[in-house]
Each structure stands twice: as structure tokens, then as C-alpha cells.
Amino acid sequence: MYQIAHFIDGKRILSNTKTLEVYNPATGEIIAHVPMADEEMIEKAVASAIAAFPKWSAITALKRSRMISHFKELLEKHINELAQLITQEHGKTLADAKGSIQRGIDVVEFSCGIPNYLKGSHSENVSTNIDMYSIRQPLGVCLGITPFNFPAMISLWMFPLAIACGNTFILKPSEKDPSVVVRIAELAIEAGIPPGVINVVQGDKVAVDLLISHPDIQAVSSVGSTPVAQHIYKTSATYGKRVQAFGGAKNHCVVMPDADLETTINAIMGAAFGSAGERCMAISVIVAVGDSLADTLIEKLIPRIHALKIGKGDEPDTEMGPLITQMHLEKVKYYVDLGLQEGAKLIVDGRDYQSKAHPNGFYMGGCLFDQVKLHMRIYQEEIFGPVLLVIRVADFDDAIQLVNDHPYGNGTAIFTRDGYIARTYANKIQVGMVGINVPIPVPAAYHSFGGWKRSMFGDITMHGTESISFYTKLKTITQHWSQTQAHSEFIMPTH
Numbered sequence: 001m002y003q004i005a006h007f008i009d010g011k012r013i014l015s016n017t018k019t020l021e022v023y024n025p026a027t028g029e030i031i032a033h034v035p036m037a038d039e040e041m042i043e044k045a046v047a048s049a050i051a052a053f054p055k056w057s058a059i060t061a062l063k064r065s066r067m068i069s070h071f072k073e074l075l076e077k078h079i080n081e082l083a084q085l086i087t088q089e090h091g092k093t094l095a096d097a098k099g100s101i102q103r104g105i106d107v108v109e110f111s112c113g114i115p116n117y118l119k120g121s122h123s124e125n126v127s128t129n130i131d132m133y134s135i136r137q138p139l140g141v142c143l144g145i146t147p148f149n150f151p152a153m154i155s156l157w158m159f160p161l162a163i164a165c166g167n168t169f170i171l172k173p174s175e176k177d178p179s180v181v182v183r184i185a186e187l188a189i190e191a192g193i194p195p196g197v198i199n200v201v202q203g204d205k206v207a208v209d210l211l212i213s214h215p216d217i218q219a220v221s222s223v224g225s226t227p228v229a230q231h232i233y234k235t236s237a238t239y240g241k242r243v244q245a246f247g248g249a250k251n252h253c254v255v256m257p258d259a260d261l262e263t264t265i266n267a268i269m270g271a272a273f274g275s276a277g278e279r280c281m282a283i284s285v286i287v288a289v290g291d292s293l294a295d296t297l298i299e300k301l302i303p304r305i306h307a308l309k310i311g312k313g314d315e316p317d318t319e320m321g322p323l324i325t326q327m328h329l330e331k332v333k334y335y336v337d338l339g340l341q342e343g344a345k346l347i348v349d350g351r352d353y354q355s356k357a358h359p360n361g362f363y364m365g366g367c368l369f370d371q372v373k374l375h376m377r378i379y380q381e382e383i384f385g386p387v388l389l390v391i392r393v394a395d396f397d398d399a400i401q402l403v404n405d406h407p408y409g410n411g412t413a414i415f416t417r418d419g420y421i422a423r424t425y426a427n428k429i430q431v432g433m434v435g436i437n438v439p440i441p442v443p444a445a446y447h448s449f450g451g452w453k454r455s456m457f458g459d460i461t462m463h464g465t466e467s468i469s470f471y472t473k474l475k476t477i478t479q480h481w482s483q484t485q486a487h488s489e490f491i492m493p494t495h
């Protein structure tokens with residue numbers, strides 16, 4: 001059993017406040033306790049971030065970039081250790097944990113280009129002897145609130161770019177798998193990033209509410225479920241903060257009759273059941289165009305779902321690990337029960353899966369529903385588990401309509417061999433991230449991540465050059481240097 005710390009001013013700090021239990025979901029054992037920050041701890045973190053800001057924002061962007069580059073090397077060197085921490089507290093496989101850290105490191109690498117991204121713009125002679133230029137300056141102390149499903153990756157999508165821009169940062173990880181970011185913050189210090197530039201406070205809703213209403217925090221990036229995203233968006237905006245709040249998802253995969261079936265089935269299996277379906281970009285609904293295609297897809301999926309290798313994330317052959325908590329396992333099983341009550345047809349039932357080796361782990365098998373109708377709660381709501389739904393539609397137009405009518409709009413995919421269909425889908429679909437024969441279209445670090453509709457609240461998406469806009473404020477300077485004396489002008493100046 002270990003004690004998880006906050007990380008403030010370059011040091012691990014334990015506190016005597018309320019603690020929560022942290023589980024190893026693969027065995028069901030309590031492995032650690034994590035303290036919940038109270039007001040005193042939040043003030044300590046904010047004070048540290050405020051104190052670090054003047055010096056950090058004043059050093060050159062190139063120097064910040066060099067430290068971040070060293071931080072990237074340390075993340076690479078420690079990737080196995082970080083992945084183990086994730087697997088131990090989250091349950092996902094080691095390979096998946098490593099892949100997610102790598103996607104985080106990609107953004108750290110992108111952040112190293114900060115001197116280039118902070119270049120402003122300049123217009124000479126906008127009026128006689130008057131030049132105009134725009135610069136981007138940091139905001140001050142920024143906050144990141146992260147969900148349990150990507151404890152390292154999403155943190156790395158936020159703070160490296162924020163600090164590269166000259167801000168200081170407070171990270172509030174999920175209380176379910178809070179260890180890895182403490183280690184990551186320690187590596188930042190080892191890389192030469194000064195104490196106070198990146199702080200971690202552990203906590204729950206109490207800590208979040210203290211932070212998002214704190215007068216000294218300028219901007220909030222948060223990722224979590226839609227009700228929490230809405231709460232964080234509204235409250236942060238009420239307190240005058242810049243805010244981007246990413247929410248839940250229900251991602252549709254449209255399969256056209258001409259799709260390559262083997263490729264499509266392979267893609268769907270990984271995207272629906274990888275990480276036990278606990279990904280905001282997981283495929284949770286197949287939209288099959290035509291009844292006979294739906295029958296074929298189901299027939300091919302059944303043996304694959306039965307054959308899923310379920311187990312502990314650090315065992316070599318495991319494809320799907322446990323769910324995050326007993327409570328979440330029960331919630332997912334409740335949705336399967338609900339689907340039956342609502343009249344959907346349960347083709348594969350994973351509710352009774354039992355691990356012989358780890359009987360107390362939070363496991364369930366994959367589930368597949370057919371005959372799902374649009375009014376059903378299992379379709380309208382996010383389940384966030386290994387439960388895949390099939391919806392049958394008559395044609396491509398119906399598929400587009402159905403996806404566009406859904407309240408969530410995070411990711412979607414289409415499988416087809418027809419370029420015109422693919423192009424039309426990309427053009428018409430009301431979803432933020434679209435895959436064409438790609439099941440989980442998470443944008444690369446130098447593009448930007450973000451959903452539409454109830455999957456994102458705010459205007460500016462995460463990572464890529466959009467993040468530079470989010471973490472800086474624009475200042476435009478107009479300068480006049482002339483040897484002649486100016487005289488009073490009482491009309492609006494024109495050029």
C-alpha cells in the first residue's frame with residue numbers, strides 16, 4: 001500500500017486531509033490512498049504557480065523549448081515505468097498504456113517548436129510612418145482537469161504547450177489513477193523546468209470547484225463526462241476564465257456494403273473493445289447500411305467477441321483489461337440489463353464473465369446488441385464500456401441523418417471503398433473528428449483534437465497551433481515614429 005502525494009513547488013507533499021482508496025482494477029485490491037486537496041493545499045499550489053510565473057514567462061522561448069526537449073527525452077527513457085503505473089491503477093494493457101504515453105510525447109515534441117509558433121505578425125506602414133505588429137503573451141496560471149481513462153496522455157496534451165507559451169500550470173488528475181502525473185511532474189523538474197511551473201493537486205469535486213472559481217487562475221482545460229464538462233464550462237466562464245471543456249461521446253462507425261469486411265471487422269474489434277471501451281474515441285455504435293450487411297457483420301463479430309483475451313493488463317496476451325472500478329462495472333452491466341428491457345437483442349452477453357486467476361478484478365466480457373432503436377437510452381447515452389450496438393439503416397442518407405441527429409459529436413468513422421461516399425460523409429457529418437477507413441481518428445499532435453455538439457464546450461480545440469491560441473492572449477501594437485510633429489485629429493483615423 002502506498003500514499004500518493006500532491007506535487008507542489010517541485011516536491012511531493014503528503015497531506016492529512018480526507019483520502020480516497022485507489023484500486024488495482026485487475027485484482028480488485030486497494031493499493032494506495034490519495035489525499036483530497038482542501039483549500040489550504042489549493043492555495044499552496046496557486047501561490048507556487050503565481051510565484052514561478054514572472055521568471056518563467058520572461059526567459060526566452062528557445063530556452064523553454066530546450067528544457068521541454070530534455071523533458072521529452074526523460075519521458076522516453078521512463079516510458080516503461082510510466083506505463084506500469086498506468087496499468088496498475090487503470091487496468092489497460094501495458095502496450096496500450098505505452099501507446100497512449102507516446103501520443104502524449106508527440107505533443108511534448110510539438111511544444112519544442114514554440115519559438116516558431118510564438119512568432120507574431122508585422123505590417124509596415126499601415127498609415128504614413130505607422131507600423132503595426134501583433135504578439136502573443138502568456139495568460140498566467142492555467143489549470144488542467146483530466147479524466148481517468150488517459151491519465152498521462154491528456155495531461156501531456158495540456159501542460160507542455162501551456163508552459164511552452166510561458167504559463168505556469170496546475171494539474172488536477174482523476175482520483176482513480178492519480179500516480180502517473182506525479183512522476184511526470186518529477187521528470188519535468190529533472191529536465192530543468194523550475195519548481196512551481198508544473199504543480200499537481202490531488203482531489204475531487206471540492207478541489208475542482210475551488211480551482212475553477214479561484215481568481216488567480218486564468219484558463220481552464222478540462223476533459224471528462226458531459227455533465228462535468230458543462231459544470232466546469234459554466235462555472236469557469238462565470239468567473240471570467242478562458243475555458244475549453246471536453247465531454248463524453250457516442251461514436252458511430254458507418255459500414256457501407258462495399259467495405260472490405262476483414263479490415264472493417266479488425267478495426268471495429270480494436271476500437272470497440274480496446275481499453276475495455278473506456279475511450280472517448282471508442283466505436284460504440286455500428287451503423288450497418290442494409291440488412292444483409294448487418295447480418296454478415298454480426299455473424300463475423302460473434303466469434304471474435306467470444307475469443308477476446310481478457311485479463312490483467314501486464315499479462316502478455318491480454319487484449320482487454322478490466323473496467324476502472326466496481327461501481328463503473330455495475331453501471332455498464334446496468335446498461336446491458338436496460339438494453340434488454342428496452343427491447344434490443346443481446347447477441348453476445350459478457351455480463352457473467354469471471355476471471356479464474358483474478359476473481360475480484362472488475363472484469364466483464366464484450367457485449368453485442370442488435371435491433372437497437374434510436375429512442376433507447378442505451379443508444380442515446382454514453383455507456384463507456386465494452387458494449388457494442390448495431391443499428392440497421394436502409395441507405396447512406398439515413399446513416400448521415402442518424403449520426404447528425406445524435407447529441408454527441410466527438411468522433412466517427414466510415415468504412416467504404418467508394419471515394420465519393422467517403423468525401424460526402426466527411427463533408428456532411430456533424431462530428432469533430434472523422435475517420436475514413438480509420439476507426440479511431442485521433443488527430444496527430446500538430447493537428448487539433450476536439451468534438452462537436454455535447455462532446456465539447458468552448459471554441460478552441462486541444463493541441464496543435466489552436467492550443468497556442470488558447471494558452472496565449474493576443475496583443476496588437478501600433479507604433480508611430482516620425483520626424484514631423486503630429487497635430488490633433490478629431491475624426492476616426494483612416495488610412
Ligand code: NAD
Pocket residue numbers: 145146147148149150172173174175203204205208209223224225226228229231246247248249279280382384410451455
Ligand atoms: P468524470 O467526468 O467523472 O471526471 C473527470 C474529472 O472531473 C476528474 O478529474 C474528476 O475528479 C472531476 N470531477 C468528477 N466529478 C466532478 C464534479 N461533479 N464536479 C467537478 N469535477 C468533477 O470523467 P471520468 O469518469 O474520469 O472519465 C470518463 C469520461 O471522460 C467519459 O465521459 C469520456 O467520454 C470522457 N472523455 C472525454 C474525452 C474527450 O476528449 N472528449 C477524452 C477522454 C475522456
